[in-house]
Amino acid sequence: MKLGKGLAIGLLLLAVFGARLYFNATAKSYSDSESYYVLRQVDSIKATGLPAIQDQLSFGGKQVSMIPGYYYLMAGLSYLGEWFAFKIFPALISALLALAAYLVASEFTKEWPLALIAGYFAGFVPAFFRMGTNTLGKSPMTLTLFFFCAFFLIRLENQKPAFRGLLACSIALTLISPLALLLVAIVWVYMGLISLQELKIQGKSFEFMLFFTFLTLLLNLLAFARSGLESGMLGLLNAYPQSLFNAPGLDWVLLISGVNLFVLVLGVLGAYYAVSLDANKRAASLLLSLSIGIVLLGALRLIGLESVLSYIGVVLSITSVNALSQIMDYAKKLRVMRGVLIAAFIAIVILPVFAVGIYEGFSKPSASIEDTEALSWLANVATGDEATIAPAEYGHLITYFAMTENVADSNFINSRDFGQRQEDIQRAYAVPFETEAIALFDKYNVKYILLNPQIMAKYNISGISYIGDENCFENIYNQSVKIFEVKCNLR
């Protein structure tokens, strides 16, 4: 029986790992620009031993506030081989999320096959597949560590050995992501929920909460105090792009497409059963706290929609185990044959969940090879202290491949005027008058303009109207992607 269980867990991990690795291995470029920022930081650590804190290329030069643990980890792993660090390791982390979800779900039920299904659901949550495939960003690792912490905390609350595991996972989370602050808030909300239910908080859990709270606050204060003190919380939020605040919120269509309909239905049902069953009150309260925290952060637009959907998807995957348990009990009462039930379940739920997840992997766009080739070519031409103008989503590609400054990228903390820069970039592409465009280029020291079909579609233009003036603009790279050199200024 134990061998069967171990084998099943191994197969689950292999399935999730294999699916992720397939997409990681076959993609010719990463799907988000943040991956290239990670590569720059890895290069900096390998060259100097330190991450690039004074980033001369981002936003024309600025101080970066960060928690560098993740970049050090990737730099260290890259010594084992770049393929291992940048292809295999991210796939492994995603597979471990399925394991974490299985472990949490097994605290709700003694039926390990049901917990395994919950892990399977978590591994193929569409939003997480979108977020975590073919990327080097730290979000998948943060998510995985989050749920491992949840697992150990639930065990600790149920008076099982878990303290050392919890300490290790929580310290790792603190060293990697400021989202550890969210976990701090969640455990205190959890404590409040437990108190309201007149349950006693376990002594070790309380110790962990205190330790984790002070550790996380201290590390984040050390990492972000400078930017917080200079600009204040208002300043930090002012730097937050208005476009994110204006982005569409969560609605049912997004929820279903991000979480998967079956997982959503089973998860909500299961959450209801979890709350009403006495035996699972602590675990249910923790997952409820987590959901409240994530939804609140999402509502405040402090984390992206993909992240919100990923976390909610995993929570619902875990709570679905309660619904599955009830379905199994009901089926036994109806004396439905086990084989029929399993076959129906595989056909109706298991296969579609897998299919939707894989579909998300196939449909996730990567940075185009033409863009990366063009920018790599520009690196041979540019002298270094000029900027290349392009929308913010190309910012990290510009700094990594072209090695010139960018006007904006996704690292907007510490930038004073991200919103203004976004507006100026749009005006630079869309404005009809050369003088106005050149004034903008002067403002940001722009020497090169990147133009491709995606940028034209983004700004709804068929081309740049003033680019025909050969005295001021020269087309120095002319493929499907074009690069223009700016030869004039107003001064």
Add this chain to the structure above:
Amino acid sequence: MQSKVNPLTKNLAFIALLGLFALLSVPLARLSLGSPVLFGEDGLSELRLGRLALTRGFAFEDAMTVPSTTLRLDLSNCLLGLLNRIFPASWLVFIQIALGVLLLAGFWGLMLRLDLQKKLSFISALVLAISPGFVRLFSRPMSQAFPLLLIVWGAYFWVAKGKLIQNIIGVALLGLAMWMGLPWLISIMLFVIGYSIFIRRRITTPIVLGLIAVGAFFGMRYMLHFAPLPLVEIANRIAFELGGVGALSLGCVILGIIGIFLTWGKSRGLAPGYALVGFALLDVALFSGQGGMLLLLFPGLSGFMLDKLFSKTWAMPVVKYSTYTFAFMLLILSLGIAIAKSVDDVPNGSEYSALLTLRELGGGVTFSAPRYSSAVQAIAEKPVLLFSDPKAANASRIIFTSQTLRRTLPPLSKYNISLILITRRMIEQGNVENGKGLMFLLRNNETFKKLYDVNGIQVWEVLRQP
């Protein structure tokens, strides 16, 4: 050989020394760097307002801002002005430091008189001594320090058992504090009522409440400053590390909140404390208060938490000592940042020299970055732009960033700006950029004339008005 020194005296001495160290480090560090001991947007502004309160009264139009604004002052500003009449301005810094040490002693004594444990009182006083708000209020002349001091000592004397003369002194001090703003009046009322109901009745309670009623009746129109703040600004006012004026360190806030959770419902005597916390938060949210009472309340609540932390039995020693270390580092880090920020605050030595020179020059409204407004008004005695006015703020943005005189000259003329102060810090912090915007236009010697250029600090005269 057993020490003959009373342990309580040792505690008091330690608290006083810690407070003295925290406060004295600011002026001493500034002096060693050649910066004046009078500093800070708030400190210099308070000094000027103190002088004005004695000559202009409690409500008047301030001609030192363009456009002018109505200022509403209170008794605390008068007190500061009075001190400035008696002592030179630079002495006020050291007088304020002495008052800070006095506050610590009063706070510690008050906690003992409220029958709180000696260890708890000691820890709370230490947390207060290393709070950023304490450094801010007592390292420079700040009128907001006076009501705090009066409330602490007033309460200390008022709660004394069987000592009528002390009780009367307490009533007098609390009565004085009531005239320093509606939030203080309400705080005193909550404390007095709460103490009388939940802890011990006092004979003098009706007298205090009567004074409150009189103060509210006569002083209300001078004391009501209803000005709600957005959520982020509230956070800035409470927690120092979030970049605003913040009374408390983040560590103290967290410890205090946990302290509330731990003590909730355990003792009726703490009810006035919770009411005061609730009101203090409302004061920040609705009256644009600085959260002064929080500076007393949260260290007290933090003391509960820290006391529990130290007396708790831990499962793993490494977790225990790590937690102590992290909590201690959080508190100390905030103190260090607060001191460093104060040492670096405007004006430094070079800026001070430029401001003294600016005072000798003719001319009227001086344009500079917002953080220099108080310094220009107080030291150079020149009017400045009122940056809180949206039109003036927009005009300042144009003046800083525009690269054409056609756009820059109209706002200069509209606000009658005749002098421009540019400092090295303004360039470093991005208010202006070399070769761009205003710095580009200043090269036009038909419109601007450089009057002063020392150590990267420039004063320009605006020659032409359209």
